[in-house]
Amino acid sequence: MLSESSTAAEPAVLDAAVCRAIEAGYRESGAERFDISLNAFRQLVAAVVHRYAKSGDSEEQLELLGTLRIEELVLARACAAGNEAAWDVFLNRYRARLYESACCIARDDASGRELADGLYAELFGLPNREGRRVSKLDYYMGRGSLEGWLRTVLAQRFVDRCRSYGKDVSLEEQVEQGASFAALDVPVPAAPDRRVAIAVERALAELPGEERFLLAAYFLDRWTLAAIGRHLGMHESTVSRRLEKRTTALRKSVRRHLLAAGVAPRRCDELMMEIDVRDLKVDIRANLGQDRKAETF
Amino acid sequence: MKQRNPNPLEEALARSQRDEPHPDESALTAFAEGVLLKREREEVLAHLAVCCACRSVLGAAAAAAREHAEELHAAASVSGPKATGKASRPWFVWAGACAGILVAVTVAALVWQQHTTMEPRQDVATSTVPVQALPEVPPPPAVATTGKGDAARSAPVPGGAEKKAGDAANQSAPVPIAGGSNAVSSARVVPSTNADAVSAAPAAEMQALRQQAYRADSKVEQGQTTQTLAEVSAQQIENATLQHPAAPTASNALSGPLGSRSLAEAGVSRAIRPHWRINPEGRVERAFGDGPWERTIAQENARMRVVAVVGGWVWAGGEQSRLYRSGDNGETWLRIELPQKGSADRTIAHVRFQNAEAGTVEAEDGVAWSTTDGGRTWK
Numbered sequence: 001m002l003s004e005s006s007t008a009a010e011p012a013v014l015d016a017a018v019c020r021a022i023e024a025g026y027r028e029s030g031a032e033r034f035d036i037s038l039n040a041f042r043q044l045v046a047a048v049v050h051r052y053a054k055s056g057d058s059e060e061q062l063e064l065l066g067t068l069r070i071e072e073l074v075l076a077r078a079c080a081a082g083n084e085a086a087w088d089v090f091l092n093r094y095r096a097r098l099y100e101s102a103c104c105i106a107r108d109d110a111s112g113r114e115l116a117d118g119l120y121a122e123l124f125g126l127p128n129r130e131g132r133r134v135s136k137l138d139y140y141m142g143r144g145s146l147e148g149w150l151r152t153v154l155a156q157r158f159v160d161r162c163r164s165y166g167k168d169v170s171l172e173e174q175v176e177q178g179a180s181f182a183a184l185d186v187p188v189p190a191a192p193d194r195r196v197a198i199a200v201e202r203a204l205a206e207l208p209g210e211e212r213f214l215l216a217a218y219f220l221d222r223w224t225l226a227a228i229g230r231h232l233g234m235h236e237s238t239v240s241r242r243l244e245k246r247t248t249a250l251r252k253s254v255r256r257h258l259l260a261a262g263v264a265p266r267r268c269d270e271l272m273m274e275i276d277v278r279d280l281k282v283d284i285r286a287n288l289g290q291d292r293k294a295e296t297f
Numbered sequence: 298m299k300q301r302n303p304n305p306l307e308e309a310l311a312r313s314q315r316d317e318p319h320p321d322e323s324a325l326t327a328f329a330e331g332v333l334l335k336r337e338r339e340e341v342l343a344h345l346a347v348c349c350a351c352r353s354v355l356g357a358a359a360a361a362a363r364e365h366a367e368e369l370h371a372a373a374s375v376s377g378p379k380a381t382g383k384a385s386r387p388w389f390v391w392a393g394a395c396a397g398i399l400v401a402v403t404v405a406a407l408v409w410q411q412h413t414t415m416e417p418r419q420d421v422a423t424s425t426v427p428v429q430a431l432p433e434v435p436p437p438p439a440v441a442t443t444g445k446g447d448a449a450r451s452a453p454v455p456g457g458a459e460k461k462a463g464d465a466a467n468q469s470a471p472v473p474i475a476g477g478s479n480a481v482s483s484a485r486v487v488p489s490t491n492a493d494a495v496s497a498a499p500a501a502e503m504q505a506l507r508q509q510a511y512r513a514d515s516k517v518e519q520g521q522t523t524q525t526l527a528e529v530s531a532q533q534i535e536n537a538t539l540q541h542p543a544a545p546t547a548s549n550a551l552s553g554p555l556g557s558r559s560l561a562e563a564g565v566s567r568a569i570r571p572h573w574r575i576n577p578e579g580r581v582e583r584a585f586g587d588g589p590w591e592r593t594i595a596q597e598n599a600r601m602r603v604v605a606v607v608g609g610w611v612w613a614g615g616e617q618s619r620l621y622r623s624g625d626n627g628e629t630w631l632r633i634e635l636p637q638k639g640s641a642d643r644t645i646a647h648v649r650f651q652n653a654e655a656g657t658v659e660a661e662d663g664v665a666w667s668t669t670d671g672g673r674t675w676k
Contacts, residue, residue: 052337060334067332097365104361143333144326148362152322152329155357159350209343216346223352227359233331 014046015058021065022046029070034078034086044077045070048141073142080125080135094147101151105158115154115161196271199257203250211246218243319351320344329359571626573604573611581613583627593627602661607650610671612658614645620658622672635666635675 014022019042026041036044048068053061078086098119103112125133140149204212210232217223217231225236225243232239251272258268320328320341327333328341345351571583574590579600582590594601594613601615611623613630618641620633635658643660650656658675659665666675 052334055336060336064334067327067334100365100368101361104364105357139321139323141321141323143323144330148326148330148358149322151358151361152326152354155354155361156322158357159353163350209339209341209346212346213342213352216349217352220349221352221356223356227356230359230363231329231355 014049015061018049018058018061018065021062025065025068025070029074031074031078034074034083036074036078041074044073045142048073048143051141052143068142069145070142072146073140076137076140076142076146079123080137082125082133094150097147098150098154101147102154105151105154115157119150119154119157195258195261195263196254199254199261202257203253206253207246207250211242214239214243214246215250319348325351325355325358329355329362570606573606573627575601575604579615581621581627593623594621594630597621602644602646603648605648605650607648607656608653610650610653612648612650612672614648614658616644617641618643618645618660620645633672633675638664638666 022042022045023038025045026038029041031038031041045065045068049061049064053064075086075089079090099113099116102116102119103109106112106115119136122136125135128134136153140146143149204215207215214228214232217228218225225239229236229239234242255268255272258271259265263271324333324337324341328338328345333341345355571585574582574584576582576590576592579602580592581594581601581604582592584590597615597619599615599617599619601613601619603615604611604613606612609624611627613619613621613623618635620635621630622633623630643662643664645658646661647659648656649659654671655667655669656672657665657667668675
C-alpha cells in the first residue's frame with residue numbers, strides 16, 4: 001500500500017474547490033484498486049499542485065488539475081510503491097512501447113534495448129544510501145501521458161549518454177569514425193564590428209521565448225518546420241511565415257540598435273549586408289555538444 | 298580553403314546557451330503534449346531557446362513518438378475492419394459524412410422542388426408528334442395528367458411524395474397522398490409501352506433515346522419534319538424521367554423561347570448536352586455526342602473568343618464586344634449589349650460565373666462587366 005508519508009512532500013493547504021476536485025478525481029482514478037487511500041491520494045495530488053501551481057491561485061490549480069493524468073499518476077505511484085497489480089498493468093501497457101521507443105531513439109536495437117533495460121532498473125527502483133528502494137516512477141507528476149514521460153526519460157538518458165560518450169571515446173575509435181580525417185577547425189574570425197554582435201544580442205534578448213525557440217530550433221538545431229510546428233501547436237506553413245516575419249523584424253531591430261549605437265546609416269547598411277540568416281552555416285555537432293559557459297549580454 | 302564567414306546571429310544564438318536549471322521530464326512531456334499552463338509554457342520556451350540539450354531531448358522524444366504513431370497508423374491500415382472501425386475513427390469523420398449526406402439530400406430536394414414548380418406541361422399530352430418519323434420507337438406515351446396531378450408535382454409533399462406519385466403513375470393507379478384539401482386525389486397515367494420500357498430499363502432506354510435524338514438532328518437538316526425530332530426524343534426522355542425522378546432529365550427547353558423559365562434555368566442538368574468549341578475561324582460550334590460539329594450563331598461574323606457553359610446557360614463572347622447567351626443549348630441566341638466602357642471595340646476573352654445569376658465578363662484588355670441577374674443588367 002502506498003504510504004501517506006511517501007507522498008506527502010509538504011503540507012497541503014488547498015482551496016475547498018480544489019479539494020473537491022481532488023476527491024472527485026479519486027473516484028475516477030481507480031486508486032482504490034491499487035490500495036491507495038483517499039488521504040494518500042489527496043496528499044499525492046496536493047504535492048503535485050503545490051509544485052507546479054506555485055501562485056496559489058485556485059483557478060490555476062483547478063486548471064492544472066484538469067490537465068493532470070490522474071489515473072496514470074496513481075498507476076505510477078502504485079508501481080513505485082511495489083504494488084503487484086499496478087506492475088501487471090504497467091507491464092501490459094507500457095513494456096512493449098518502452099522498448100520500441102528506446103529503439104527509435106537509439107536508432108539501434110541493441111543500444112535501444114540497453115537503454116530500455118537501464119531505465120527499467122530505475123523504474124523498478126534502486127536502493128539509495130539509506131537502503132530504501134527509490135523508483136524513477138516517483139518523479140512522474142502526471143503532467144502529460146506516462147508513455148510520453150517514459151519516452152522523454154529515455155531521450156534524456158540517450159542524450160546524456162551521447163554527450164558523455166564524446167568525452168570517453170578513444171583515439172582508435174575516433175580514427176575508425178574518420179575523425180582524424182576531419183579538417184582542422186579554423187578559428188572563426190571575430191565579427192567585423194563588435195557593435196554588430198552587441199546589436200544582435202540585444203535584438204535577440206528583446207524576443208519572447210517562443211520566438212527565440214523558433215529561431216534556435218530552426219537555425220541552430222535545423223529542426224524541420226513540421227517538427228517545430230508540432231511543438232508550437234501550429235501548421236508548418238504558419239511556422240514558415242513566422243520565421244520569415246521574425247527574421248525580417250530581427251534585421252530591422254538589429255539595424256535600429258546599430259543606429260542607436262551611433263553607427264552611420266551607410267555603415268549600418270554595409271554591416272547589415274553581412275548578416276543574412278538564410279546563409280547560416282551551423283555546425284550541429286558543435287552546437288549539440290557544446291558546453292559553453294554563459295556570457296553576459 | 299574557403300574560410301567560413303562569421304555570422305553574428307548564429308554566434309549570438311549559440312552564445313545565449315546558458316547553464317540554468319532544466320525543466321524536469323514531466324514538464325518537457327507536458328510541453329510536448331501541449332498541456333502546460335500558459336505561464337509554464339513561457340518559462341519552458343524561454344529555457345528551450347537557450348538550452349540545446351533540452352531541445353535535443355525534446356526532438357528525440359518527438360521523433361520516437363512520431364515513428365510510433367506512424368507504426369500504429371500503418372498497423373491500423375492493414376489490420377482490416379476491426380482497426381478501421383467505428384471506435385478508431387474520430388467523431389468528425391462521421392460528422393463530415395453526415396454533413397455531406399445532408400447537403401446532398403438538401404440539394405436534391407431543392408432541385409426537385411424547382412423542377413416540380415415549373416408550369417404544367419401539357420405539351421406531352423397534346424403533342425402532335427409524327428410518330429411515323431420514329432420507326433424503331435413505339436409511339437410517344439399518351440400521358441394524361443390532370444391539373445391536380447400537376448399540382449401534386451408542384452406541391453411540397455413531405456415524405457418523398459413525388460417519388461410515390463411517380464411510382465403510382467407506373468402502376469396506373471390513383472395516388473393517395475395525405476395533405477388536406479390540397480392533397481391530390483388522383484394522378485392517372487395511361488399505360489404506355491415506351492414509358493414502361495423506360496421504367497423497366499431506364500439507363501438502356503435513355504441511351505437509345507439519346508442516340509435517336511442525335512439521329513433526329515440529321516433528319517431535321519433534310520427537312521423531313523417541321524418539329525425537330527430532337528424535341529420529340531427529348532420529350533420522350535422527359536416523360537420517361539418523370540417516371541424516374543432519379544434519372545437524368547431531358548430539357549423541354551431545347552426549343553423553348555429564350556428567357557422563358559426552363560429546366561436549364563431551374564438548374565436541372567440536361568440529359569443531352571452538346572460539346573462546345575471555337576473553331577479556328579472563330580465560330581462557335583457544338584456537337585452532340587459523337588456527332589459532327591455544327592456552327593451556331595450563324596448570323597455573327599465577328600470572331601468569337603470564348604464559349605462557356607454555366608449551369609443551363611451557354612455564353613459566347615468575342616471581338617467587337619460581342620456577347621451572346623443561349624438557354625437552349627445553342628438553338629437560339631440572345632445578343633447581350635454590354636454598357637460601353639470607353640472603346641466599343643473590345644474583345645471578350647473571359648466569362649466567369651459563380652452561379653447562373655452572378656458572374657463577370659472580362660475583355661482582353663482587362664475591362665470587366667459584372668451581372669447579378671443572369672445578364673439582364675450589367676455594370
